[in-house]
Amino acid sequence: MGAKICPYCGAYLDPDEKCDCRDEDIATSQNEKDPDADQSKSESQ
Numbered sequence: 466m467g468a469k470i471c472p473y474c475g476a477y478l479d480p481d482e483k484c485d486c487r488d489e490d491i492a493t494s495q496n497e498k499d500p501d502a503d504q505s506k507s508e509s510q
Contacts, residue, residue, distance in 0.1 A: 468477045471484035478484055
């Protein structure tokens with residue numbers, strides 16, 4: 466079998482490899498939510 470291509474980012478993957486592009490997006494979006502909430506609380510005080 467040939468290389469797989471990630472449907473989200475287009476990366477070429479080995480047949481047994483799992484792309485981590487979605488894991489990074491999820492972690493980034495979760496990290497962005499928490500600091501924004503903290504900043505809005507301190508700005509309103």
